[in-house]
Amino acid sequence: xxxxxxxxxxxTRLPGWLPLTGQQAVYQLRLLTRSTxxxxxxxxxxxxxxxxxxxxxxxxxxxxxxxxxxxxxxxxSSAFVTHASTxxxxxxxGVLRRWRMTPLPPGCFFAGKIAATVVVADASALLTVLVAAxxxxxxxxxxxxxxxxxxxxxxxxxxxxxxxxxxFIPAAAAAYPLLTxxxxxxxxxxxxxxxxxxxxxLTTAATYLPARPVIVATAGALHHPGSWPALAPxxxxxxxxxxxxxxxxxxxxxxxxxxxxxPPQRRTARLRSSPA
Amino acid sequence: xxxTLGTGRGTATRLPPASAVQLEQVCKRYGDxxxxxxxxIDVACGTIVAVLGxxxxxxxxxxxxxxxxxxxxxxxxxxLGEDPxxxxxxxxxQVGMVCQATxxxxxxxxxxxxxxxxxxxxxPLPADEALGLTGLTGQAQTRIQALSxxxxxxxxxxxxxxxxxxxxxxxxxxxGFDPAARRQTWTMxxxxxxxxxxxxxxxxxxxxxxxxADRVLVLATGxxxxxxxxxxxxxxxxxxxxxxxxxxxxxxxxAVLRRHLGPHDNTIIATGASAVPVLAAIVAWARAxxxxxxxxxxxxxxxxxxxxxxxxxxxxxxxxxEPSHA
Numbered sequence: 002x003x004x005x006x007x008x009x010x011x012x013t014r015l016p017g018w019l020p021l022t023g024q025q026a027v028y029q030l031r032l033l034t035r036s037t038x039x040x041x042x043x044x045x046x047x048x049x050x051x052x053x054x055x056x057x058x059x060x061x062x063x064x065x066x067x068x069x070x071x072x073x074x075x076x077x078s079s080a081f082v083t084h085a086s087t088x089x090x091x092x093x094x095g096v097l098r099r100w101r102m103t104p105l106p107p108g109c110f111f112a113g114k115i116a117a118t119v120v121v122a123d124a125s126a127l128l129t130v131l132v133a134a135x136x137x138x139x140x141x142x143x144x145x146x147x148x149x150x151x152x153x154x155x156x157x158x159x160x161x162x163x164x165x166x167x168x169f170i171p172a173a174a175a176a177y178p179l180l181t182x183x184x185x186x187x188x189x190x191x192x193x194x195x196x197x198x199x200x201x202x203l204t205t206a207a208t209y210l211p212a213r214p215v216i217v218a219t220a221g222a223l224h225h226p227g228s229w230p231a232l233a234p235x236x237x238x239x240x241x242x243x244x245x246x247x248x249x250x251x252x253x254x255x256x257x258x259x260x261x262x263x264p265p266q267r268r269t270a271r272l273r274s275s276p277a
Numbered sequence: 278x279x280x281t282l283g284t285g286r287g288t289a290t291r292l293p294p295a296s297a298v299q300l301e302q303v304c305k306r307y308g309d310x311x312x313x314x315x316x317x318i319d320v321a322c323g324t325i326v327a328v329l330g331x332x333x334x335x336x337x338x339x340x341x342x343x344x345x346x347x348x349x350x351x352x353x354x355x356x357l358g359e360d361p362x363x364x365x366x367x368x369x370x371q372v373g374m375v376c377q378a379t380x381x382x383x384x385x386x387x388x389x390x391x392x393x394x395x396x397x398x399x400x401p402l403p404a405d406e407a408l409g410l411t412g413l414t415g416q417a418q419t420r421i422q423a424l425s426x427x428x429x430x431x432x433x434x435x436x437x438x439x440x441x442x443x444x445x446x447x448x449x450x451x452x453g454f455d456p457a458a459r460r461q462t463w464t465m466x467x468x469x470x471x472x473x474x475x476x477x478x479x480x481x482x483x484x485x486x487x488x489x490a491d492r493v494l495v496l497a498t499g500x501x502x503x504x505x506x507x508x509x510x511x512x513x514x515x516x517x518x519x520x521x522x523x524x525x526x527x528x529x530x531x532a533v534l535r536r537h538l539g540p541h542d543n544t545i546i547a548t549g550a551s552a553v554p555v556l557a558a559i560v561a562w563a564r565a566x567x568x569x570x571x572x573x574x575x576x577x578x579x580x581x582x583x584x585x586x587x588x589x590x591x592x593x594x595x596x597x598x599e600p601s602h603a
Contacts (some may be wrong), residue, residue: 016398024393028389036384101346104366
């Protein structure tokens with residue numbers, strides 16, 4: 002005779018939104034830090050570019066501009082590519098559906114996941130400027146700390162855009178290529194690797210894309226730590242616009258289920274039977 | 278037609294509605310394909326219902342509609358008194374599901390995964406108990422990616438039951454399990470049902486349905502072609518079953534035997550009031566060809582025989598055994 006199951010407790014109230022969001026953030030952070038691909042894409046990419054490029058050349062402003070640009074590159078890579086691709090993978094593997102079947106409110110899921118993404122993105126930015134400092138860039142601790150304001154704003158922006166775009170990526174295998182060709186050109190025309198020769202209209206257009214304000218504000222924070230505001234009103238307005246657009250698109254288009262609307266597969270297979 | 282079978286094994290502690298699942302003329306079409314076609318069922322709380330049917334019969338679509346992942350084209354679906362397309366958090370805390378494919382994050386240990394899922398529920402089972410129920414106590418600290426396929430299915434099952442669901446949907450839950458793990462899962466399902474949990478499972482394993490289900494629904498081309506207890510289905514199949522796997526390469530079966538040949542395997546399965554005519558034909562045919570009859574079986578029909586009789590032709594007209602009220 003099997004033992005009876007543990008009796009139901011007296012706790013019948015559903016857990017609150019705040020603890021659920023906190024638990025989800027810890028859970029997602031654990032996933033991100035155990036994923037080699039996400040660490041490579043978000044943390045090591047800017048550091049490798051930094052080591053290859055070097056920061057010793059040029060004046061103080063050039064060195065800090067490069068460190069800031071690469072920190073912003075790491076933020077975009079973590080908060081856009083990694084965040085969106087992990088959503089696609091989780092959707093395709095049925096993990097999103099698993100969460101949808103629990104009483105976890107969707108808002109808590111996204112808040113927790115985005116919070117974890119912001120932590121990893123900020124860690125990537127800090128690691129990048131640390132390596133920049135070790136290779137000769139004049140980065141101060143105050144500058145690195147002040148930088149977290151624009152990088153956090155940038156991570157939130159890219160994560161909201163990544164959440165939206167994940168709905169349009171058909172399969173996990175397509176996620177990395179599609180996301181990379183989406184964000185990398187934007188980072189380049191926005192000056193993540195320094196000023197590039199490009200038409201004036203492209204430079205103007207870049208100021209309205211989500212990368213440029215973060216790159217400029219990050220370099221500014223490293224150069225003048227403590228100067229307020231860390232993000233100029235114009236930069237903040239651009240980012241707020243992208244966050245709003247991203248969240249609105251995510252609200253309308255996000256899919257929890259990999260196969261909604263697809264006809265079921267008709268397979269001809271033998272009946273599996275086993276001896277009684 | 279609607280049938281209600283059984284009043285359940287135990288007393289549901291958190292379920293106000295008498296029926297856990299109610300479907301009224303539910304259809305789901307994908308273009309020209311009718312995945313579910315006019316299904317009407319009523320499942321009493323605390324029962325174990327097995328949904329059988331060949332691949333493409335509509336089993337998974339049916340379960341996904343009940344879980345709220347698929348919107349019916351027409352008809353009414355009520356699960357625990359609510360429309361699953363607009364579920365409340367409370368509703369979600371009372372429903373568990375194991376999908377056909379394992380859906381877990383591979384980077385976590387089993388215990389970490391269970392702790393994360395448990396955190397969303399108001400009164401979850403202790404993780405150790407969920408691990409014990411599914412036979413994963415020894416794998417608690419193992420990352421999911423390092424588990425075997427069967428162990429991953431059990432981890433999925435542990436995640437589905439950790440919230441103490443009132444209603445549990447299991448889509449082919451024991452696929453990939455070894456015999457011992459299957460029997461352990463059956464025991465777990467029966468224990469959950471004893472506590473009042475309603476369980477709807479799809480399965481291809483007829484022994485599984487025969488062993489644990491209070492009620493069997495057989496689907497074919499989206500329609501319910503049988504709805505009865507396993508015993509009633511067996512009885513429906515007739516008095517005696519003759520089963521004979523025809524040896525490979527054997528030809529020239531007489532027409533009286535060919536019509537009993539299964540569509541997917543080369544086995545004669547004939548069920549009827551008298552086995553004598555079929556037996557006589559087999560013996561005569563085998564004697565003329567000096568064939569071996571060591572694999573010939575004669576006995577009462579199994580659930581599998583009833584199932585194969587029902588599903589031999591997906592286009593057959595709907596037939597249904599009126600369920601008895603337990």
